[in-house]
Amino acid sequence: xxxxxxxxxxxxxxxxxxxxxxxxxxxxxxxxxxxxxxxxxxxxxxxxxxxxxxxxxxxxxxxxxxxxxxxxxxxxxxxxxxxxxxxxxxxxxxxxxxxxxxxxxxxxxxxxxxxxxxxxxxx
Amino acid sequence: xxxxxxxxxxxxxxxxxxxxxxxxxxxxxxxxxxxxxxxxxxxxxxxxxxxxxxxxxxxxxxxxxxxxxxxxxxxxxxxxxxxxxxxxxxxxxxxxxxxxxxxxxxxxxxxxxxxxxxxxxxxxxxxxxxxxxxxxxxxxxxxxxxxxxxxxxxxxxxxxxxxxxxxxxxxxxxxxxxxxxxxxxxxxxxxxxxxxxxxxxxxxxxxxxxxxxxxxxxxxxxxxxxxxxxxxx
Numbered sequence: 001x002x003x004x005x006x007x008x009x010x011x012x013x014x015x016x017x018x019x020x021x022x023x024x025x026x027x028x029x030x031x032x033x034x035x036x037x038x039x040x041x042x043x044x045x046x047x048x049x050x051x052x053x054x055x056x057x058x059x060x061x062x063x064x065x066x067x068x069x070x071x072x073x074x075x076x077x078x079x080x081x082x083x084x085x086x087x088x089x090x091x092x093x094x095x096x097x098x099x100x101x102x103x104x105x106x107x108x109x110x111x112x113x114x115x116x117x118x119x120x121x122x123x
Numbered sequence: 124x125x126x127x128x129x130x131x132x133x134x135x136x137x138x139x140x141x142x143x144x145x146x147x148x149x150x151x152x153x154x155x156x157x158x159x160x161x162x163x164x165x166x167x168x169x170x171x172x173x174x175x176x177x178x179x180x181x182x183x184x185x186x187x188x189x190x191x192x193x194x195x196x197x198x199x200x201x202x203x204x205x206x207x208x209x210x211x212x213x214x215x216x217x218x219x220x221x222x223x224x225x226x227x228x229x230x231x232x233x234x235x236x237x238x239x240x241x242x243x244x245x246x247x248x249x250x251x252x253x254x255x256x257x258x259x260x261x262x263x264x265x266x267x268x269x270x271x272x273x274x275x276x277x278x279x280x281x282x283x284x285x286x287x288x289x290x291x292x293x294x295x296x297x298x299x300x301x302x303x304x305x306x307x308x309x310x311x312x313x314x315x316x317x318x319x320x321x322x323x324x325x326x327x328x329x330x331x332x333x334x335x336x337x338x339x340x341x342x343x344x345x346x347x348x349x350x351x352x353x354x355x356x
Contacts, residue, residue, distance in 0.1 A: 049354035
């Protein structure tokens, strides 16, 4: 709706007609002054890479021992454990809970808002 | 008139396209259960079963069971890793040839190890491993890479990023490297079992070209460790 339908006395009062100070309308809302049922699309920041410290520790060990696996068995084991944990966490994370950084991506917010729309009319 | 029919035709063609490409899926009803092949699980007396196993048995009485695939066997000699390796060696569906090559390889390994065993002095005899299955498994485990590289594009340029691999991918890479090595880098007259047994014994001792290829991959991953942050998982 380009021109929102306010009652006539509102527009006259806002324009200052009653006070004999006719001005052009100060407020010219281009859209309805009401909350929409969706948020703007925001580019979600990608999550960080997991297990980088374990990987760098393992690579340092490799550099020292000429890339043999036998002396670095402990570091390799910790790396595998970290990878398995990260994989499990990725599988288990529920869709509707907050992400690791504490915010909800815009797509999920829109889905929720669609389920509970703003009621703008009288029944 | 032409436009709606063209749009409908496009939609119908798009819906039909999944049938053109072969997709691995199953025609079984979801109620079908997997077959249980291991003999030990069938020979257990009723009292020893846990609660969930009892429930599983009752479920099997009412639900239909899928047909067992021919690669699944209840024999003590069947090994899933060896079957997988045989399938990868197979060309044009010639499973008979692939299986015979595999058994000849295992026999060759056993012969070589026995020769070493009989020639070795008394104190070193225990250290020589003669079981070809053990040698096969250990060689494959030694060939598995720990970290892989994947192409990630950032700002138009593709980088090789070090990335952890899943178990399946590691096994696949180890088997693939072994097979390609044996197919390509051999003399024209040497047969596959001979070359494969040689490579497996070298890999068992952490030597040989396949282990070298694994080390090259690790070195490249180590050189590119600065790009590890490009990963998002």
